[in-house]
Amino acid sequence: MISGPSGVGKGTIRNALLPRVDNLQVSISATTRKPRSNEVNAREYFFVSEDEFRELIAEDKLIEWACVYSNLYGTPRDFVMKSLEKGLDVLLEIDIQGAMQVKEKMPEGVFIFIAPPSIDELIERLCNRGQDSQESIEARFAASQKEMSYMKEYDYVVVNDNLADAVKKTESIIIAERCKIN
Amino acid sequence: MISGPSGVGKGTIRNALLPRVDNLQVSISATTRKPRSNEVNAREYFFVSEDEFRELIAEDKLIEWACVYSNLYGTPRDFVMKSLEKGLDVLLEIDIQGAMQVKEKMPEGVFIFIAPPSIDELIERLCNRGQDSQESIEARFAASQKEMSYMKEYDYVVVNDNLADAVKKTESIIIAERCKIN
Numbered sequence: 001m002i003s004g005p006s007g008v009g010k011g012t013i014r015n016a017l018l019p020r021v022d023n024l025q026v027s028i029s030a031t032t033r034k035p036r037s038n039e040v041n042a043r044e045y046f047f048v049s050e051d052e053f054r055e056l057i058a059e060d061k062l063i064e065w066a067c068v069y070s071n072l073y074g075t076p077r078d079f080v081m082k083s084l085e086k087g088l089d090v091l092l093e094i095d096i097q098g099a100m101q102v103k104e105k106m107p108e109g110v111f112i113f114i115a116p117p118s119i120d121e122l123i124e125r126l127c128n129r130g131q132d133s134q135e136s137i138e139a140r141f142a143a144s145q146k147e148m149s150y151m152k153e154y155d156y157v158v159v160n161d162n163l164a165d166a167v168k169k170t171e172s173i174i175i176a177e178r179c180k181i182n
Numbered sequence: 183m184i185s186g187p188s189g190v191g192k193g194t195i196r197n198a199l200l201p202r203v204d205n206l207q208v209s210i211s212a213t214t215r216k217p218r219s220n221e222v223n224a225r226e227y228f229f230v231s232e233d234e235f236r237e238l239i240a241e242d243k244l245i246e247w248a249c250v251y252s253n254l255y256g257t258p259r260d261f262v263m264k265s266l267e268k269g270l271d272v273l274l275e276i277d278i279q280g281a282m283q284v285k286e287k288m289p290e291g292v293f294i295f296i297a298p299p300s301i302d303e304l305i306e307r308l309c310n311r312g313q314d315s316q317e318s319i320e321a322r323f324a325a326s327q328k329e330m331s332y333m334k335e336y337d338y339v340v341v342n343d344n345l346a347d348a349v350k351k352t353e354s355i356i357i358a359e360r361c362k363i364n
Contacts, residue, residue, distance in 0.1 A: 113363070156361040169361050176358035179338040179351050181295070 001092045002170060003099035004114035005144035007125045009160045013114060014093040016167040021174055025083040027092040030056060033071035046076065064094065064101035069139060073098065089174065096147045103153065110177050112170060113154035116144075117161035183274045184352060185281035186296035187326035189307045191342045195296060196275040198349040203356055207265040209274045212238060215253035228258065246276065246283035251321060255280065271356065278329045285335065292359050294352060295336035298326075299343035 002010050018026060030046040032053050041047045048056070053072045056062050065074030075092060083090045092102065102109060116122040122144055127137060151157055156173050160166040184192050200208060212228040214235050223229045230238070235254045238244050247256030257274060265272045274284065284291060298304040304326055309319060333339055338355050342348040 112361075152363060154363050156358065157363050158361055169357055172354035172357035173361060175351055175354035176338065179294075179340055179355060181334060181336055181339050 001094060001099050001102060001109055002112045002114055003092075003094055003096055003154070004160075005116065005122060005147045006095070006140040007122055007144070008114045008116050009125070009163065009166070010093050010114045012163065013158075013160065013167055013170055014091060016163070017091065017170055017174075020167070020171055023088050024174070025086075025088040025090050027075055027080055027083075027090050029073050029075055029094070030062070031071060031073045033073070063105055064098040066095060066097040066101075068095055068097070069136065075102070089178075096150045100150065100153065110173065111154040111156070112173055113151045113157045114166070114170075115148070115151065115157050115159045117159055121161075183276060183281050183284060183291055184294045184296055185274075185276055185278055185336070186342075187298065187304060187329045188277070188322040189304055189326070190296045190298050191307070191345065191348070192275050192296045194345060195340075195342065195349055195352055196273060198345070199273065199352055199356075202349070202353055205270050206356070207268075207270040207272050209257055209262055209265075209272050211255050211257055211276070212244070213253060213255045215255070245287055246280040248277060248279040248283075250277055250279070251318065257284070271360075278332045282332065282335065292355065293336040293338070294355055295333045295339045296348065296352075297330070297333065297339050297341045299341055303343075 002014060004010050014026065018024060028042065028044075028046060030048050030053060032048060032050050033045075035041065035045070035047050039045065050072065053065075053074065056074060056076065057065060061077055062074035063077045063080060065072060073095070075094065075098065080090050080092075092099075094102070099111060103111060116125070122141070132140065158166050158169045158173070184196060186192050196208065200206060210224065210226075210228060212230050212235060214230060214232050215227075217223065217227070217229050221227065232254065235247075235256065238256060238258065239247060243259055244256035245259045245262060247254060255277070257276065257280065262272050262274075274281075276284070281293060285293060298307070304323070314322065340348050340351045340355070
């Protein structure tokens, strides 16, 4: 699990990790949010309707799900389990609500908190991303502050003050976890 | 702590790690063994007499010590503590007896077991090293078999089937441990 406040760069870290670490399968979430222009169904997300999403919940087919800024996001259990059965490690990049649900259901997972170097930095990143409205930025910032308090529930923290360093640290955590005894 | 059976390559891994990982201080052991031709006092070891070594023990100045093939080896506590106080991580490359003593005194340490890809491979390496007598090789091999049973006492295992991979894994463990929460 890589997780952390909105705008902290967890998606960027995930994308940089994938070509560097072998036997790693990125989890693909289901969401009711509308695709952005560069997003493709079943690549970034499984884009589903709200009705379809409710059915996934009813059939217990999501490991976790959450409502974030009026959109539903969830992790399809089948896709994760099939990847694990193939001997792959599954990389989930999810928000903190989702990570906490996964921790309850899969405490054996490895939970990495991606932290901003500072709250100031986080605001700047959210503003510069340019894909969010002012209102959305304010909502995200308020949520981020609260989310920082969840850091202690995680196994590792990677401060994303420098992308290359943050990617190397996250890669190192995956490699080290594979060397663990017990 | 990087530790493991004789001939497994822990010294080579240590030497490769040093230029790659920042804030890392290699621990220098005291020993009563005679220096090899390329070894320098206070660089590879503090070479001391048996009397001096007994004094270090009596004054509780060693974190661990052991008698291996009739020579005494030990880790001077002062050198380790001063390095830790400077904010450095201290890398100990020690045999398994020593690692188990350190584990008792410093359970917060990180214990990495360097394992041979196979016992056959280990014999070959001991023979090819060319610095040990036949008798010494046989004694080391018998000890190595017993030592493998200690693997479960460690936090991590790194199989040294390929030096570059083993170094990267060991480096990753150090980086990951620095990201740990709690």
